[in-house]
Amino acid sequence: MSDLNTQAVARYKNNFLREVEERVEEGNMVKMCMQCGVCAGSCPFGPHWQHSPQKIFMMIRAGKREEVLSSDSMWMCTSCYNCIVRCPRKLPITHIMHGLANYAHRLNLAAKGQPTRDVARLFWNNLMKTGRINELTFSLGLYFKDGFIQGIKNSLAMQAAGLGLLKAKRLNPMEIFGGHKCKEKSGIHRMIAKAREIEDRRRGLA
Amino acid sequence: MAKKQYAFYPGCSSQKGASASNYITSFGVMCEKLDIQLNEIPDWNCCGASIGYGEGGELPRMVLNARNLAIAEKDLPGQDIVSGCPACWLGLREAVDRLHEHDRLKTETNEALKEVNLTYKGGSKARHMTEVLIEDIGYAGIKAPVVKPLDGLKVAGYVGCQANRPYGIAGESFENPLYLDKMIEAVGAEAVPYEQKAACCGGALAFSEPEKAQAQIRQIVEAAYDNAADLIVTPCPLCQANVEIYQAEINKKHGTKLNMPVLYYSQLITVAYGGSVKEAGLNGQVIRAAKLDKIAGG
Known part of the structure; x- marks a missing residue:
């Protein structure tokens, strides 16, 4: 585990949503998700990821920090922007996925060799x-x-x-x-x- | 008529000898006939593309794009910034929007830009080349210089993702954009129905997840065959390269016989304007477009 990760765990304790809001690009929009699943049904790589964006957003709120940051989901984003234009709550889903990928990479929690x-x-x-x-x-x-x-x-x-x-x-x-x-x-x-x-x-x- | 002037951002793939060099070649005749003058932004840098986020955070990506915008503002004042590449366009446009909306981000961006003695003020517009054609020239204007209408040529208009989402062309729908079909018809070709017109080719993941991307590409090509298209036309260098280049791979793995030419809208326009095979960059195709070659006189 990297030092940056240890520091983040100590700082945010069990409040992973706050960590995402403060540290992940567009992370402050995560709590706007109403769990409708349109993003999940719109993703061209839908059959291939571990968790849909919708699941990732709920997992963030449920504090499933390790599972989210080590998921392969955000690395399956092709940047097609289907999810963004279809989201009824106008969440910038693509950007949040990019932001999560970047954060997981920086903390070195993203899978090695992904x-x-x-x-x-x-x-x-x-x-x-x-x-x-x-x-x-x-x-x-x-x-x-x-x-x-x-x-x-x-x-x-x-x-x-x-x-x-x-x-x-x-x-x-x-x-x-x-x-x-x-x-x-x-x-x-x-x-x-x-x-x-x-x-x-x-x-x-x- | 005075030429319409634009600050031009070619992007990495449109450089000489790069994967979209045939695209940029075909801008020559097209722009000349339409009285468009593209002034290249001096010493422009890469936009970060759609895969830059992994290592580059938000601010580094904003700063990359802001440098290009700031140089254009300084050296080519008052000109809209135009790119032929949807990923470049998206990078610029996202930067224009975010730097306009977020004061903190703009302040931080300008702090980093001090390292290259630039300041981003804002106010310039970032546009895709198709927007210039549709909005500044118009479909009738695109049609006007046609000397060789592409009669009988059946074209599948493949818009792809980033030329369509999240910004797209004003007035178009995300699910069924019509602008490319209208451009195809303006030069006398037939736009065939095409279910895959806004599907994703896998983008940059063609490198990292080849099997998954090639499954997308196979559907995109097969749908063009299903609708009896002679060729696919796209406004995106990554779509063009992915959909053209990987057909051979798919054939090798799956025993298919895909051999569908994939071109740029600007190549069609150039041929319709009387441009040669060379002027339209048709000699830059990995899968040659025999019918279009013939019309162009090659």
């Missing part, structure tokens, strides 16, 4: 390098995230797609040498470090 968690981290780290996403190094990073052998297997499995894109000139092998970048990349690093520092201080994660 594939969407890994992809999200790779994506962010990739964009932070130059200020822009480098699709080649992002894809390679993805294939090789579970080691070299698995990486070769993954690359071979995706060879057809990769070659198709190369042939269509929509994947540039020269991007391996850095590729597109922002001129002000060090400024962007400072700017994001500052933003994270401010937000962590506010959320009690500093």
Whole structure:
């Protein structure tokens, strides 16, 4: 268990709803859920998660902290926004799921090796390098995230797609040498470090 | 006629040699014929996309978008900010909304922006390219420059998610948006009925949960076949890439024979305006659109 998690447990004791309201993006809207289940029926990945958004919201109110933060549900969000536009109480469900995913990741309660968690981290780290996403190094990073052998297997499995894109000139092998970048990349690093520092201080994660 | 000027935010996938470079290629003829001038925001950065939340919290994502908005306000004052990518558009628009509504978030954003000597004032509008076409040009305006009506071409208009939700196009419904069909018909093609028009392709989870995303993609492609479409057209780079590229994977795993071309609305428009295969970026397709290639003269 991470130090941040121990501190959070000590601080909020059994009031998980308050913890979510104070620390999770749009978390103050959780208590508006009236348990109708429209979100559950609207999610394209509905058959695949452990808990529907509706269940997650009730579990938050019931103080089921570990179960919520270690659930795979928020990592199944494709950001399709079906739940948001259909919710009769206008809860920003997609944003709350994103916020819960981020919080579970920061406290290190999200499952190790959760594939969407890994992809999200790779994506962010990739964009932070130059200020822009480098699709080649992002894809390679993805294939090789579970080691070299698995990486070769993954690359071979995706060879057809990769070659198709190369042939269509929509994947540039020269991007391996850095590729597109922002001129002000060090400024962007400072700017994001500052933003994270401010937000962590506010959320009690500093 | 004076050209309509916009601050342009291409986004990462629309860079040269990237996965949506065919999309951006097809903006050339289209914008020229419609007297639209796109002025690229200098030194723009990534919006964080729909997967940035995992590592990047709310404020870092707001700040990424606010930097682009602030540069546009400073260097291209008075111009609406336009993107062709729904995820980029969503990132910008969400930032505009939240920074307008939450004083604390705006103060914090500007504190971080000091690191790059910028200030976000607010007031500019973030729009998707389809909004510019529909609202500033109009369907009749889109139709006006057509020299090669796409007669007999059957098109499944795949709007997808983020070009439709949570903001969408003013006046359209989330469940059955019609704007893409109207654009298809404006250039003389036939918009076929399409049950999957607002379905999700799996988005960024095509990388992390390939089986689940490919089940979505298979339905999206099969529905286009069911309605006898010649090709699918979309306003979203991630939809385009996912739905086109993974057909080969699905065929390999399931013995299907999916081979449905997936293009951008701007490629259809370019061909209808007399653009060549190259100008419409049709040579950038992994699955070539034979019928459209032929109309374009390739």
